[in-house]
Amino acid sequence: MITVLSILLFLAGVFFFFTATVGLLRMPDFYCRMQATGKGDTLGAFLTITGLALYNLNHGFTLAAVLVSLKIMFIVVFIFVANPTATHAIAKAGMDCGVEPWTKEGGNT
Amino acid sequence: MENFFIGAGLALGFLTLLCLYRAIVGPTVLDRIVSIGVIGTKTTVILLLMGFIYGRADMFVDIALAYALLNFLATISAAKFFRTRKSIQPGHKYFKEREGRE
Numbered sequence: 483m484i485t486v487l488s489i490l491l492f493l494a495g496v497f498f499f500f501t502a503t504v505g506l507l508r509m510p511d512f513y514c515r516m517q518a519t520g521k522g523d524t525l526g527a528f529l530t531i532t533g534l535a536l537y538n539l540n541h542g543f544t545l546a547a548v549l550v551s552l553k554i555m556f557i558v559v560f561i562f563v564a565n566p567t568a569t570h571a572i573a574k575a576g577m578d579c580g581v582e583p584w585t586k587e588g589g590n591t
Numbered sequence: 592m593e594n595f596f597i598g599a600g601l602a603l604g605f606l607t608l609l610c611l612y613r614a615i616v617g618p619t620v621l622d623r624i625v626s627i628g629v630i631g632t633k634t635t636v637i638l639l640l641m642g643f644i645y646g647r648a649d650m651f652v653d654i655a656l657a658y659a660l661l662n663f664l665a666t667i668s669a670a671k672f673f674r675t676r677k678s679i680q681p682g683h684k685y686f687k688e689r690e691g692r693e
Binding site for chain 1: 592595599602603606609610612613618619621622624625626628629632633635636639640643648649652653655656659660663666667670671673674675676
């Protein structure tokens, strides 16, 4: 039961990673690419790593397995805080440098 | 279950190669920084998968955690460094000078 749930979570996470990659490759502007990766990548990492933490508890709830799962979930919490912060910092750097956002009329790449 | 982990790791590696395309041909420097951050997040997941494949998850969790911290620090410091530079846009004077020199 835990195995099936972890596989489902992992596949959903891989789907969101795929979405983030397609957005990174196909969006017209740097800001658009950043909004695709900043959300899709964070959610993909959340789902995949949560699936792995659930699979770690597959052989019973011993103390060592629970501690390793807690450490894995700490990676999730850190990514959830750090990834939007990094995205915000890059967007602020782009705005301070004067990178123009893409418009349909302007069409600068 | 190991075969599933190996296949998932291969799929994530393929997505990493696709992100590397944007890191190489990206028109501005900030595109490359974003793409390297995405690659770092995928690498964290791949490191955890390697831990489960080798059966040493307790050791690889520490490596993945350190990699996530370093990835965050690298992205923040690169964004801070390029924040005051005007040379990140294609078509800027720096690029024109470099093209004229070559």
